[in-house]
Amino acid sequence: GAVVSQHPSRVICKSGTSVKIECRSLDFQATTMFWYRQFPKKSLMLMATSNEGSKATYEQGVEKDKFLINHASLTLSTLTVTSAHPEDSSFYICSVVTSGTYNEQFFGPGTRLTVL
């Protein structure tokens, strides 16, 4: 498997500010990482696929200018929520894959974002 960390674990911000969430693969060089968001009692929803050294691939309906993803190294991907609004409040989780298939994913502990 892979050990994945996220920072911060919890963040509260004012509406209109930007928030950066880091996802680190601690023991594996991850070419591909994923970003999900999870609402209470809802499925994990894939937001984007983050590829090291190239642009992220966003899912339909996810605003790429609002959710900026940077995968600058094999161990770090960042998600920046720009001009956050209360409806962006959610649990954001990243994951890494360690093999050629996307089926086995190893998840970070998640970041709880609350926008006031």
Add this chain to the structure above:
Amino acid sequence: QKEVEQDPGPLSVPEGAIVSLNCTYSNSAFQYFMWYRQYSRKGPELLMYTYSSGNKEDGRFTAQVDKSSKYISLFIRDSQPSDSATYLCAMSAGGATNKLIFGTGTLLAVQP
């Protein structure tokens, strides 16, 4: 219709009970089936991973896939309070870049 349906629960059982968790799906292309466990305020962790139909056992956990009925199950024997968590099913059609589709998760509480 959602691609993956899962009863959100909550499901409350006494310690030692056999737990049955289920998902149904509509996409007949799904071939890979996973169960993840998620504790409160944590990320999911992979519990079971099966391909196509059949059973797979790992300790107290058994995963069952019935592709003809588009129905998958996770059984937990001798349930423990530490099994209390949300259990998410996930599935994919396979291939190197095929994404996972998750169920909503079932919240399980095992009472001591």
